[in-house]
Amino acid sequence: MLFTRKDFGDDFKWGVSTAAYQIEGAHAKDGKGSSIWDTFVQKRKKILNQDHGNIACDFYHHYAEDIALLYKLNIPNFRFSLAWSRIFPMGIGSINYKGIDFYNRLIDFCLEVGIDPWVTIYHWDLPDYLHKKGGWTNREIVDWFGEYVATCSKYFGDRVKNWMVLNEPMVFTGAGYFLGVHAPGKKGLSNFLAAAHHATLCQAEGGRILRSLRTDSSIGTTFSYSHIEPARKTDDKDNRAVKKVDALINRFFIEPLLGMGYPTNDFRLLQRIERFMYPQDEKKLAFDMDFIGLQNYTREIVQHNPFMPFIKAKIIKASKRVTNYTLMDWEVYPPSIYEALKQYDRYENIKEIIVTENGAAFTDQITGTTINDDKRVRFLQDYIGQVLLAKNEGVKVNGYFVWTLLDNFEWAEGFHPRFGIVYVDFNTQERIVKNSGKWYSHFLQNTLTASSELQNNEHFE
Numbered sequence: 001m002l003f004t005r006k007d008f009g010d011d012f013k014w015g016v017s018t019a020a021y022q023i024e025g026a027h028a029k030d031g032k033g034s035s036i037w038d039t040f041v042q043k044r045k046k047i048l049n050q051d052h053g054n055i056a057c058d059f060y061h062h063y064a065e066d067i068a069l070l071y072k073l074n075i076p077n078f079r080f081s082l083a084w085s086r087i088f089p090m091g092i093g094s095i096n097y098k099g100i101d102f103y104n105r106l107i108d109f110c111l112e113v114g115i116d117p118w119v120t121i122y123h124w125d126l127p128d129y130l131h132k133k134g135g136w137t138n139r140e141i142v143d144w145f146g147e148y149v150a151t152c153s154k155y156f157g158d159r160v161k162n163w164m165v166l167n168e169p170m171v172f173t174g175a176g177y178f179l180g181v182h183a184p185g186k187k188g189l190s191n192f193l194a195a196a197h198h199a200t201l202c203q204a205e206g207g208r209i210l211r212s213l214r215t216d217s218s219i220g221t222t223f224s225y226s227h228i229e230p231a232r233k234t235d236d237k238d239n240r241a242v243k244k245v246d247a248l249i250n251r252f253f254i255e256p257l258l259g260m261g262y263p264t265n266d267f268r269l270l271q272r273i274e275r276f277m278y279p280q281d282e283k284k285l286a287f288d289m290d291f292i293g294l295q296n297y298t299r300e301i302v303q304h305n306p307f308m309p310f311i312k313a314k315i316i317k318a319s320k321r322v323t324n325y326t327l328m329d330w331e332v333y334p335p336s337i338y339e340a341l342k343q344y345d346r347y348e349n350i351k352e353i354i355v356t357e358n359g360a361a362f363t364d365q366i367t368g369t370t371i372n373d374d375k376r377v378r379f380l381q382d383y384i385g386q387v388l389l390a391k392n393e394g395v396k397v398n399g400y401f402v403w404t405l406l407d408n409f410e411w412a413e414g415f416h417p418r419f420g421i422v423y424v425d426f427n428t429q430e431r432i433v434k435n436s437g438k439w440y441s442h443f444l445q446n447t448l449t450a451s452s453e454l455q456n457n458e459h460f461e
């Protein structure tokens with residue numbers, strides 16, 4: 001399939017996405033408080049190679065250079081997140097005005113060069129002080145979060161028009177409160193369900209607060225979504241396993257937001273979340289977002305497995321079944337984003353879908369100052385092509401953001417998987433635009449036709 005940017009229409013939003021803890025560094029600078037990630041990275045054996053985000057891409061000091069680079073690359077929209085503990089060192093109470101200043105400078109500079117800021121309010125870095133009070137497992141977080149959201153709107157809402165309340169609640173509650181592999185490292189079903197319910201309340205409440213304070217903004221929130229298929233297509237048990245995994249990882253957070261309640265029919269165990277619900281909560285979980293951020297990377301193949309606690313299902317790793325997978329062990333499967341978009345389109349209450357993340361980590365070939373990342377170029381072209389396919393079939397998708405601008409701190413995987421379209425030398429903080437960055441830039445300038453034939457480097461020089 002051949003296509004150009006024009007095929008998506010003038011109104012389609014193109015951008016790149018980032019997150020505060022993954023790029024900012026300056027972890028204790030200018031009054032910033034500790035977040036759960038600042039403390040989690042200090043624990044033994046939690047992060048690959050004992051990496052940490054204390055410095056990361058030092059975006060805190062390099063933001064102007066990085067925004068100038070975005071400008072040079074013709075990337076018109078920039079998604080970043082606010083670090084809660086930079087604004088409220090203790091999560092609540094007194095404001096750190098140096099933190100507010102930093103984001104003001106960043107937002108102002110974006111606008112000065114004509115780049116639209118897209119702001120995620122919470123991308124996983126809960127203030128450690130609030131964690132000590134129970135964090136996401138404590139219902140009081142609805143008030144703590146409300147104060148934080150209102151403060152973001154008050155200080156930045158005059159210029160920021162695109163908001164995302166949460167980033168991937170399934171991942172931060174699942175990895176952080178059930179599996180214990182992300183901050184704050186808690187485990188167990190009770191912690192998970194409590195955190196999940198409070199996050200779902202906060203996602204709607206955050207939307208309500210933003211809308212009540214400004215009428216001229218576009219409010220969304222983001223979800224991870226993986227297309228799921230059974231290991232054996234005709235096996236009943238595998239098909240039941242698919243339903244459960246789908247209810248948990250794809251539907252658990254979005255359906256209550258859309259007013260459909262939790263998808264407990266397809267995974268009965270989730271009914272235990274009712275322990276954490278107060279009367280009237282079901283209504284409070286719903287909010288009509290202006291857009292939904294969809295984040296897709298791969299598909300999952302699921303098999304019934306009686307030994308897996310609670311869910312009795314297992315995800316089969318990509319490396320065990322295909323040859324084309326990324327450094328995250330995620331299958332490269334472009335139709336997954338098409339399936340994801342089609343699925344979201346079936347929800348009546350979604351007004352607009354923006355793909356707020358899609359991208360891949362591969363081993364890049366470095367020769368001199370050229371970073372050859374053909375696999376990423378191919379990945380982006382193929383996934384973007386699938387987005388166009390869905391759009392042409394009438395799906396209300398109206399934006400696409402690459403994950404991510406800069407190689408950065410990839411949570412438990414440390415700095416090993418590089419997702420950037422710009423290479424970062426973490427010793428010198430030098431940035432080198434990869435071939436994928438050059439390709440994206442040309443594509444956005446409308447000078448390039450995308451197709452899988454255009455893999456040869458000379459097209460991007």
Ligand code: GCO
Nearest residue numbers: 019167168171295357403410
């Ligand atoms: C995510 C996060 C990103 C990750 C990316 C690759 O939403 O999971 O937004 O922080 O880095 O998804 O794993």
